[in-house]
Amino acid sequence: AQSVSQHNHHVILSEAASLELGCNYSYGGTVNLFWYVQYPGQHLQLLLKYFSGDPLVKGIKGFEAEFIKSKFSFNLRKPSVQWSDTAEYFCAVNAGPGGSYIPTFGRGTSLIVHP
Amino acid sequence: DAGVTQSPTHLIKTRGQQVTLRCSPKSGHDTVSWYQQALGQGPQFIFQYYEEEERQRGNFPDRFSGHQFPNYSSELNVNALLLGDSALYLCASSPEPGQGAHEQYFGPGTRLTVT
Numbered sequence: 001a002q003s004v005s006q007h008n009h010h011v012i013l014s015e016a017a018s019l020e021l022g023c024n025y026s027y028g029g030t031v032n033l034f035w036y037v038q039y040p041g042q043h044l045q046l047l048l049k050y051f052s053g054d055p056l057v058k059g060i061k062g063f064e065a066e067f068i069k070s071k072f073s074f075n076l077r078k079p080s081v082q083w084s085d086t087a088e089y090f091c092a093v094n095a096g097p098g099g100s101y102i103p104t105f106g107r108g109t110s111l112i113v114h115p
Numbered sequence: 116d117a118g119v120t121q122s123p124t125h126l127i128k129t130r131g132q133q134v135t136l137r138c139s140p141k142s143g144h145d146t147v148s149w150y151q152q153a154l155g156q157g158p159q160f161i162f163q164y165y166e167e168e169e170r171q172r173g174n175f176p177d178r179f180s181g182h183q184f185p186n187y188s189s190e191l192n193v194n195a196l197l198l199g200d201s202a203l204y205l206c207a208s209s210p211e212p213g214q215g216a217h218e219q220y221f222g223p224g225t226r227l228t229v230t
Contacts, residue, residue: 043221103219
């Protein structure tokens with residue numbers, strides 16, 4: 001069965017610091033990759049996604065992620081965080097056909113940005 | 116444009132009871148997925164409904180069942196509740212299953228507490 005690991009469970013940064021959140025998955029076949037974000041008091045929403053093509057994906061609010069197939073990784077980055085980036089971040093993988101396209105989420109990373 | 120809605124917001128049940136949670140998908144979406152999110156964990160996939168049939172199922176016992184209606188809304192039923200079923204239950208919709216390639220739009224969730 002596929003699994004998703006998010007290495008950093010809690011991250012605390014100051015505004016303007018750079019961010020990188022790690023995400024590794026276990027499935028070796030075709031994958032669809034996502035980062036979702038949950039701002040305080042809001043629903044889970046999509047930050048960015050990768051299906052195919054350019055492995056460097058740009059999302060909303062200045063976030064980007066790079067798919068490195070050889071490392072089974074899909075790390076999330078932002079060059080300069082803002083206080084408003086304080087949220088819970090989830091990496092998700094949808095693998096198939098062997099994975100039957102069952103979505104698997106990581107346990108999440110809580111990011112706190114101090115002003 | 117209404118997003119994904121869920122009811123009720125909160126629910127308290129006793130062990131052994133049964134519960135029904137409801138979800139209306141985002142306008143234009145016909146695929147509904149249900150997730151269980153325990154405290155401090157990422158969402159865990161329960162099952163997905165499309166064309167009123169269960170298409171995919173995660174690793175959950177038969178006590179968890181669902182239904183999708185012709186208007187695409189869905190119900191999640193849990194029988195013989197256990198203390199471990201206490202969690203946030205999320206509903207997500209997407210425009211057709213799309214072999215896992217579509218982003219999912221999440222509702223606010225139903226917080227179930229089993230005592």
